[in-house]
Amino acid sequence: MIRPPPVIGHRGAAGLAPENTLASFRQAAALGAGMVEFDARLSADGVPLVFHDDGLARTTNGVGEVAEMSWAELARLDAGAWFGADFAGEAIPRLDRVLTLCLELGLAVNMEIKPDAGREAETARVCLEAVRGAWPAEAEPPLISSFARSCLEVARDLAPAWPRGMLVETVPPDWRAEAGRLGCEAIHAEHDGLESELVAEITASGLLVMAYTVNDKQRQQDLWEMGVTAVFTDFPYSS
Numbered sequence: 001m002i003r004p005p006p007v008i009g010h011r012g013a014a015g016l017a018p019e020n021t022l023a024s025f026r027q028a029a030a031l032g033a034g035m036v037e038f039d040a041r042l043s044a045d046g047v048p049l050v051f052h053d054d055g056l057a058r059t060t061n062g063v064g065e066v067a068e069m070s071w072a073e074l075a076r077l078d079a080g081a082w083f084g085a086d087f088a089g090e091a092i093p094r095l096d097r098v099l100t101l102c103l104e105l106g107l108a109v110n111m112e113i114k115p116d117a118g119r120e121a122e123t124a125r126v127c128l129e130a131v132r133g134a135w136p137a138e139a140e141p142p143l144i145s146s147f148a149r150s151c152l153e154v155a156r157d158l159a160p161a162w163p164r165g166m167l168v169e170t171v172p173p174d175w176r177a178e179a180g181r182l183g184c185e186a187i188h189a190e191h192d193g194l195e196s197e198l199v200a201e202i203t204a205s206g207l208l209v210m211a212y213t214v215n216d217k218q219r220q221q222d223l224w225e226m227g228v229t230a231v232f233t234d235f236p237y238s239s
């Protein structure tokens, strides 16, 4: 059974540094976080990288869709200046670079697989292969999550020993059957939809509940008291 720390840095430390950049993971570690979440996806030419949105406009100086650009094109973009002048020059990182940095920093990892429509199996396979190439067998394996059930099926089949989290916005009525089928150890749910009875029912079944994205300290406390194991926050700290 996985034992994540109570506080997980969301996209690194997305409230304090440009999300999903090396600066963001360094910031999370500097704040004492024990674990970070990030979003893994593919470039047009199949390079696994760390980036949240489908489109480039919000968090880079580029335009268009990540899935339509080659890694060579994406690597030239600035993914830091939008957040603040101090971060100008931060790049979109490759997945293997994020993994090695997290290892260097001693950060446990939750890799969320974010596939483009129609590339679910490829995205999962390539991202899992990147983890296999970068992550020492003796280290605590990354927690793999996705909103895409087909990605979790690939993870279950290719890396059965790596723990999985079923990512949902609202906990669906068939959570028990689906988590069982996918061999998940946790349900990662949007925190607004969580209340005591539901959390108690899920945890009584042997699954963990992890809640995103929780930046309010009082709400974090309330969720832990409800039985939620971990909260994803943009402002991580030592816990």
Ligand code: G3P
Pocket: 010, 037, 039, 052, 112, 145, 167, 188, 212, 213, 232
């Ligand atoms: O993995 C938790 C959370 O990151 C899921 O939502 O949109 O922030 O990737 P999103």
Ligand code: MG
Pocket: 037, 038, 039, 112
């Ligand atoms: Mg995410």
